[in-house]
Amino acid sequence: MQYKVLCRHAHEAPSARSTWLIPAIAAACLCLCVPLGARAQTQNEGCAPPSELAAQQPDEQQPDEQQPTTPEPAEQQPGAEQPDEQQPSCPTPLARALGAIEAYVTAPARWDRADWLYFGGAVAAIGVASHFDSTVRTDFADHSPVSVNAGSPDSLKDALPAAALFLGTWGYANLIDDEDGRREAHAMLEASSLSVGTAIALSYIAGREGPNQSTSPGHWRAGGTSFPSEHATAAFAIGTVLAESGNSRYRWIRRVLGYGVAGFTAYERLDHNAHWLSDTVAGAALGAASARFAMNREREAEPQGTLAVAPINRGVMMTYTVKLH
Numbered sequence: 001m002q003y004k005v006l007c008r009h010a011h012e013a014p015s016a017r018s019t020w021l022i023p024a025i026a027a028a029c030l031c032l033c034v035p036l037g038a039r040a041q042t043q044n045e046g047c048a049p050p051s052e053l054a055a056q057q058p059d060e061q062q063p064d065e066q067q068p069t070t071p072e073p074a075e076q077q078p079g080a081e082q083p084d085e086q087q088p089s090c091p092t093p094l095a096r097a098l099g100a101i102e103a104y105v106t107a108p109a110r111w112d113r114a115d116w117l118y119f120g121g122a123v124a125a126i127g128v129a130s131h132f133d134s135t136v137r138t139d140f141a142d143h144s145p146v147s148v149n150a151g152s153p154d155s156l157k158d159a160l161p162a163a164a165l166f167l168g169t170w171g172y173a174n175l176i177d178d179e180d181g182r183r184e185a186h187a188m189l190e191a192s193s194l195s196v197g198t199a200i201a202l203s204y205i206a207g208r209e210g211p212n213q214s215t216s217p218g219h220w221r222a223g224g225t226s227f228p229s230e231h232a233t234a235a236f237a238i239g240t241v242l243a244e245s246g247n248s249r250y251r252w253i254r255r256v257l258g259y260g261v262a263g264f265t266a267y268e269r270l271d272h273n274a275h276w277l278s279d280t281v282a283g284a285a286l287g288a289a290s291a292r293f294a295m296n297r298e299r300e301a302e303p304q305g306t307l308a309v310a311p312i313n314r315g316v317m318m319t320y321t322v323k324l325h
Helices: 002-010 016-041 050-066 073-085 093-105 113-130 133-143 155-175 179-206 230-244 248-271 277-301
Strands: 306-312 315-321
Touching (some): 093 277, 155 230, 155 248
Antiparallel strands (some): 306 315
């Protein structure tokens, strides 16, 4: 009789809190990604903000204004305007965000063999994990009081560890005024925003019911939002950036912290009866791949080298500096 009651609750509508919480967090991340991306990439692109360009224009036009006699002013006016037309200008923050989305969506068209092997391995891992969905749920159900109630009251608590990683990275970078740290925080935000947005879209397409909505892992296209796990996606996106960025001297510490927090988040989603095992595996693969995408974009935006010329005794010295990762 008790099992019938649980099944009846499984077909009830999901709670309002679990419905709007994750999309709201994703929307907030997208809003934050725009100003942070503008600040992190201004120096990399070698351009100045529009306010600085406007301040520079009067200085560049002074030589033309100081010339008292100009025999042919009509011919010199186009020449005076050419520097302003060729002046580089920064793309707007919105243009950067839209460019990131476009590059992310079209990324599979530029995949190489290694990328397709990663994709195939991820699909295989999800398939293997799906065979253990019921076993893993039963194991967690035997050790904790869970029920089919179509709710996930621990959603906010499970998102805090990954959010703490991002806020800690961003706050420490601003505290010590570290531009590399700001770029790392921007990569975290970009990876998590893009991957969570993709996860939300996939969850509505798949329509899979979670273990808190059904006792069977095979309920697809049933109005659920379990596959993939948005929490695991965001945690692995942020954790992978932390683990694979920065100085290689502390690589093992970064990897333990980054992948440890991501794995703990996935474990908590299983322990709280919010997702099947294959949901968390899919989220981990999506988040890690998105982190690689964001890190590659940051590295491509960095200047490849710096050329400098300095006078020395009886000549000049030319230096070219390259930053190694």
